[in-house]
Amino acid sequence: MQYLASRIARWVVALAVVAIGSTVVAWPVAAQPDSVPVQPVLPFGVLPAAPEYDPGFYQPPAEVVAAKRPGEIIAAREVHLGFYSVLPINVDAWQLSFRSTDHLDRPIAAVTTVMKPRGGDGGQPWNLLSYQFAVDSEGPRHCAPSYVLRQGAMPPAPVIGSLLVGTEFLFPITALGAGWVVNMPDFDGPDMAFGAGPLNGRITLDSIRAAENFAPLGLSGPETKTALAGYSGGAIPSGHAAELHSSYAPELNIVGVAAGGIPADLRAMLLQASGNLASGLLLSGIFGVEREYPELADYLERHMSAPLKALRSVKSGLCYLYSLPVLPFLPYEQMFDIPDPFHGPVPDQIFDALRMGHAVPKAPMFMFNANPDWVVPVGTVNALVDYYCRDPEARVRYTRDHFSEHITAEYFGMAQEFLWLKERFDGVPVAAGCEIRDEGSMLLDPASWPTWLQTAGTLLAAAVQQPIGQR
Secondary structure, eight states, rough: HHHHEEEHHHHHHHHHHHHOOOOOOOOOOBTTSOOOOEEOOOTOOOOOGGGGHHHHHHEEEEEHHTTOOOEEEEEEEEEEBBBBEEOOOEEEEEEEEEEEEESSSSSSEEEEEEESSSSSSSOOOEEEEEEEEOOOOOOOOGGGGGHHHHHHHOOHHHHHHHHHHHHTTTTHHHHTTTEEEEEEOOOOTTOTTOOOOOHHHHHHHHHHHHHHOOOGGOOGGGGGGGGEEEGGGGGGHHHHHHHHHHHOOTSSEEEEEEEEEEOOOOOHHHHHHHTTHHHHHHHHHHHHHHHHHHHHOOOOOOOOHHHHHHHHHHTHHHHOOHTTTSSOOOGGGGGGGSSOOTTTTHHHHHHHHHHHOOEEEEEOOOEEHHHHHHOOOOOHHHHHHHHHHTTTEEEEEEEEEESSOOOHHHHHHHHHHHHHHHHHTTTOOOOHHHHHHHEEEEOOOOGGHHHHHHHHEEEEEEEHHHOOOEE
């Protein structure tokens, strides 16, 4: 209770600081055994600065970044995390600034947030889950997990509209309660390039390298059993990382990848979204991709209507919840000066680079999608599975959920997803081949019901400030 009282008092003081204004100051750092200086947690009452006002951590000098290897840590700091930036969580957590590369192999800096279960490892090596949130916004960097997850972030996550990061946090917390170390990267990179899959996948793989390089986590380096998970916007980095694993980071011991609501083909998603509720979301993806591909930015600038250009600037300042209602039910062909803006030499090249299906993942895959999905056409996921399964070495379990749609499928499938990942960490072998299931609802699988009780117990423990993840 003393811990709870101190954390609540910290929040009360934080609110008072907001009311009167605050100044972010630099604090001394302490050297760690791996020689990476780790900044201590912010003093009582000092609010975390938004990424836009924290360039020392988020935007280190270019020459510093270029001098590092992919996945090498540039800076580290201890942080407090909270549900929706408010309710504190009794875990050990840090943030790492590390070196990654863009899709042209140019050095960039990226950031990830890592959590470690309280207590010791019980004499067993830690497992590592890399969870990719559905940020689903090309908005400011304060929409990203590294800021939204920090206790005392002001305004808090629900106010700034970063809704999905908060709701999806129950999966990483459940994983932490199971005794897994958790990595949560800002995979959209310094320019918030939402939808730029090859970039997102590289940053995700380098964030895993960074976590394994960070001594306080106590991981076993590249030998660490590692799994990836993400849904919808989080399935973009997870899926591309799975395909890039063998060529970009083959030393990583990735034992499984779980992805649902899989944006396998961005162009097919755009064509389906034209004129429906998801049209604003898909445009956010296009506006995010153009930040990584300047040739697409030039193409759009030439062909977008003046109203669409104006609304693009509005969307670029908003996180998911507020960006989504901008341009819903928009027929895209009415907003461009050409009848088919998503076909032609430039868009063909970009959309081909962005689609999944360029390599068969080496790791086993757990894939699921709602059959009546109104955001992700299930046919594109079927085609991706078909491509993977033409390889006799592929190991794929694919479930089509017939009673769900895009939003409900994420949560209905979480328990099966978690159980499958646990089996990978437990060393249960996966034979080569593909298993395709058609289910009424993944929620109705009795084998997964105990996982829901486990999740509820972990969330209850977190709510009353119990240490999470003790073995």
